[in-house]
Amino acid sequence: MRVGASARLPLSGWLLAALMFSAAAQAAPGVVVEIDGLDDERLRHNVEAFLDIESAVGKPLPTDARVHWLHAQATAEIHAALEPFGYYSPQIDAELQRSDDGGWRAVYRIDAGQPVRVRDFDVVISGAAAQDAPFAALLDRQALHAGAVFEHSAWEDLKSALQGLATERGYFEARIERAEVIVDPDAGAADVHFHLDSGRRYRFGELSFRQDFLKDSLLRRYNRIKPGDPYDAAALIDLQSALNDADYFSTVELDAGPDRADGDVVPIDVRLEPRKRKRYDFGLGYGTDTGPRGRIGYQDRWVNSLGHKINSDLRVSTIKSTLSAEYVIPGNDPRTEQVAIRAGADYENSSTKWSQTAVIGISKQVQLTSAWQRIVALDEQVERFRQDNGDTETVALLIPSLSFTRLHADDKLNVKRGDRLTFKLRGAAEPLLSDLSFAQFSAGAKRVQPLGDDARLLVRLDAGTTWTSDLERLPTSIRFYAGGDNSVRGYAYESIGPRNAKGDVIGGKNTVVGSVEYEHRVVGDWSVASFVDAGDAFNDSMSLKIGAGIGLRWASPIGPIRLDLAHGFDDPGDAFRIHFTLGPDL
Structure with missing residues (x-):
């Protein structure tokens, strides 16, 4: 080797040195802590958190004096760690030993x-709150009571x-007169004392709105x-929520502090603060029932x-287009009531029906x-509309209707648990501005x-029945059809129902449609599904049409997206039919 030249270590030498260093580091003497006898993980974790000697584990070996000092504190630290869970008299055997590695x-x-x-x-509640039922109810729900383990939490x-309850219910002058716990470890008992004098309960005054x-x-x-009502924060939250739900305001702030x-x-x-007064919505989509479709919405708040x-x-699609408008008037209780004056026009030209419809009406909606x-x-x-014999007919009907809907869901967009019930009764009477009668x-x-x-x-069942004085003149919008994305999959849109002499589907007086679907999540927001549908639209006798298949589901941010491949087992079912839908399950 020449003087002044640097020596180079081969790569294998560096790897060997690294391994030797790692082994030496692993073999370096240190502190090991063992805790035995605690089966309750809460107790074990708290003891580990309280023990200062645990901080020396995995670090360079402290001095002997430091280790002995840490060990000497351990018994008191274990006591302090167990007391919050009610254990005031533990038996502790502490041992410190030299290990073979030093x-x-x-x-x-x-x-x-x-x-x-x-x-x-x-626990004593005095003052006006002594007769306030929520305080007694709160005490009944508390984990702390006579005979319970005394835990600090x-x-x-x-x-x-x-x-907190005193503040929420307007006892702003409440004061604690006594709050102490006397623990007798020898007797294994704790005496809990909490005395709260609520003072008077405040009342609501006048309400004022700042807006123009x-x-x-x-x-x-x-x-x-109402002015004079006892103060209750829940009533303020209720008012704020109602105003937020009204869809008029971007900001709702309540000031009602003591x-x-x-x-x-x-x-x-x-x-x-007002929201933007006018709102515009635009959308494009595709459905296997409707084909390409578009939507334009307008709202004046x-x-x-x-x-x-x-x-x-x-709404415009290849087979059906609709135009609707409504003038909405808040009811006496605008939270739950509204009246709508509405008008609309529909045009449908599908493989099973052709119709042009104009509607004008009034409705009252009440959230019961x-x-x-x-x-x-x-x-x-x-x-x-086109009649059963192929001729066109115009029918005018004055239709009163009554409907009830129940909807309950944990998440209305992506439902994990919920149900929906709907009931609707409608009809017309020939003497009352109607060309025929039906119910x-x-x-x-x-x-x-x-x-x-x-x-x-997911389980679904829909059914309906109709009585009419003239079935041949009953408009297509009132007849029942089955088949399609949201009916019996494996069949074309509204392809199931009574047929005329030409074999065209003309709709029926009655319908029954049911479905059972099993869905299993495979990864993230993606799921697979299998389903069986059955249904029919008929006049006199029912002949159920069966469809079944598999599907793919995505719980997207805008709601579930479904892609199904279905087979219809009966005429006029398809060997394989794709169904694509988007929207909430309920």
């Missing part, structure tokens, strides 16, 4: 013993919950708080200071409960049931 091995054998239980549960939860585009008379119909009180009366100040609205919608909705309507309908009742039900974390069962 490090240290700390072993703690722990018998937690019996937990301390609540002996005297002395339950004690903190109790204090926090009572103070809607009449106060409309906004006050959303409010259910700092605004005059004596024990708290006025309510509501600040409202408030036509005037009374909060009246205009909604209009144009959080799930049930009722709609009463009266429509004047004029429909020009029709229809009902539908659908259930989405989870099967574990990754599967769902």
Whole structure:
């Protein structure tokens, strides 16, 4: 080797050196901590968190003095770690040993013993809240009670919950007179003392709105708080939610804090910022029933200071186009009631029907409960359609209708559990501005049931029946058809039903359609499905048509997207038919 030249280590030498360093590092003496005797993972994890000696594990070996000092603190730290769970008298065997490699091995054998239980549960609510039922209900729900294991977290939860409830219900002068726990480890008992003097309960004062585009008379119909009512934060949240749901406002802020009180009366100040008044919607899509389709929507959120609205919608596809508009008037209770004056026109030209329909009418919608909705309507309908014999006919009908809908779902966009029920009764009488008489009742039900974390069962049943004085002149929009994406898959759109002499489907007086579908998630938001559908549209005797197949599902941000491959087992079913749909399951 020449003087001044640098020596180069081959690659294999570097690898060997690295391995030797790694082995040396692994073999370096250190501190090992063992905890025995605690089967409850909560206790074990808390002991590990409290033990300072655990901080030396996996690090360079501390000095002997440091290790001995850490070990000496361990017994007190274990006591402190177990007490929050009610264990005040544990038996601890602590041992510190030199290990063969020169490090240290700390072993703690722990018998937690019996937990301390609540002996005297002395919780007293005085003042106006003593007669306020929610306080008694809260105490009934608490984990801390006589005979329960005394856990510190339950004690903190109790204090926090009572103070929070006092604030929510307007006891702004509430004060804690006593809050202590006396623990007797020898007796295995804890005496809990919490005394809360609520003082007086504040009341609501006058309500004022800060906005300049809607009449106060409309906004006050959303409010259910009366001056003098006892203060309740839940009532404020309810009012804020109702105003948000009204679709008029981008911002809803309520100021009703105790700092605004005059004596024990708290006025309510509501600040409202308007949303954009006009809204436009555009959409393009495709469905195997309709083919390519497009949509244009327009909404005027408030036509005037009374909060009246205009909604209009144009939908165009290769087989069916609709134009609709409605003028919506808030009801006496605008949260749950609205009246709509509506008009619309439909044009349909499919393989099974041809019709032109114009409708004008009025309806009243009432939200009966959080799930049930009722709609009463009266429509004047004029429909020009192709009769069973191929001739065209124009029929005018004055149709009153009554419908009830129940919808309950954990997530209305992507449902994991929920159900839908619908009932509708409608008809017309020939003497009352109608060219014929009919009465029709229809009902539908659908259930989405989870099967574990990754599967769902979807069951659907729809049925309807019609009486009419003249079946041949009954408009096609009132007849029943089956087959298609949302009916019996494996069959073309509305291809199932009674036929005329030419073999054309003309629709029937009755229908029954059912479906059972199993869906299983495979990865992320993707699922596979298998299904069996059955149904018929008929006049006198039913002959169920069966369809079955498999499908792919994607729970997209805009709702479920479904792609199905189905086989129709009966005439006029297809050997294989693709169905593509988008939208909520309920």
